[in-house]
Amino acid sequence: MKVSKEEIMHIASLADLTLKENEIEKYIINLQEILNFANIVNRAPIDDIDESVTGIEEKNVFRKDEIKEFDNKQGLLQNAKEVQNGMFKIPKVIN
């Protein structure tokens, strides 16, 4: 399994990460090594086998879409770096 520099840059960008030059080299080697190891799943006898998304029973859980008051709004906002008028503040998105 070969992973190119372009590929790793693309993946990092999808994951919203910026990699330094030395990190790129390192992660390429790591990723190749781990993928080579992970390739074993391609040898598993899985023809005609369905996929599972959890270990236990798989069922949908529905609930009513109801609004509940949260009792600690101050506690929520205290973790944000920038708050204005009781709301999270972000840099300007539209010019």
Add this chain to the structure above:
Amino acid sequence: MELYELTVHELQEKLQRKEITSLDITESYLKRIEEKEPEVEAFITKPEKREDDSTSIPIGIKDNICTRDIKTTCASRMLETFIPPYNATVIEKLSKEGIKVFGKLNMDEFAMGGSTEYSYFKKTKNPWNLSKVPGGSSGGSAAAVAADMVPWALGSDTGGSIRQPASFCGVVGLKPTYGLVSRYGLVAFASSLDQIGPITKDVTDCAILLNAIAGYDEMDSTSAKREKIDYTKAIDKNINGMKIGIPKEYLGDGINEEVKQAILNVAKKYEKMGAKVEECELSIAEYSLATYYIIACAEASSNLGRFDGIRYGYRSENFTNLKELYKNSRSEGFGEEVKRRIILGTYVLSSGYYDAYYKKAQKVRTLVKKQFEKLFEKYDILLTPTAPTTAFGIGEKSNNPLEMYLADLCTVSINIAGLPAMSIPCGIDSNELPIGAQLIGKGFNEETILKAGYALEQELKFRQNYKPQFKK
């Protein structure tokens, strides 16, 4: 004998007989922390002295479980200053039972690792030998219990993160069946695999703590609606006629010889106690580790997408627009291993590779479930080593991710199948490091593994025979 040396059920007896107060317990532990924490370094947030009611019991909490008004860092720079505005459901449940948060414990960053070396803050040491790792990711929890700095603790287990450190530190650790304990307020790593569970000094304490935290929670849609069980009732020695299978794949290549011998010795003890023990086959074991890393990293890459520097968490000072704020905050806030797993997870989910890795892993998952189901038609429990080796040296594997992943060889398939499993100390190796035996049960059948664990504990008397020596 000091109070900190006692188990929780022993402390509870003393409290009931009014021989001691809760304050005596707290003071004893605070004294012990002052003495041992400088060399073990298990805490991210140390407990404070308190003067409250006379019946509560303290508990150490892994630092990825949200505690209202107490910092919850996940051992990450990303959450270095995060103060949760709410309690995890397990914390609420404990509080109702008079069990109070007593410090927050170190871990691998975002629970990704097997040695607690990937913590942003500090490296926790193994109380049996301070040059060894305590295991991970719940290494702070296991080390604190082993060093008698907390009477018991909560950890979380995605691929072995409760059981493997319990094994390395010579304590009891249980990963409950997926859905038995609410995950609400547990910072998500891989949502289909994560479970919170007890790390304790003995099996009786494990049952008491499981009683306190198990149960349906409407805040976790994957939590199971089931009748309440009193797990302490499972605690008896009678395992006569119990059928125990030993998957031969977990006693073969890659398993240390001394560990293997210890497990075979456990098998002999079980036979002596009247159980029927035989070798069995779990051929899917070969594919489990790769399957686990594909699924866990895929889910992590999605779960960790929420850390963007806006509502909480680390925010970079270098940005000119919103996208840069996201990217730089994440790149500076996450550590090397977390980024490695996000990259791997994003890769296996990306177009062109989804079918080759993720989809295949989800199919293998079905196979793993089926093979366990089949084994449990024949056996009541399965016995394996918890980890392929005893505790390894600090720095020995931290630069080789794949080596580190191999430490999870015996534990990951249990999470893939959602089953319950417990690690229980079963001996020490020639370096005087503890060896853990893993008992695996049917889904929602924690009682049988507790029963088998208790019987083994009474037979081996590990706690009476061995104690951590804090070797330098």
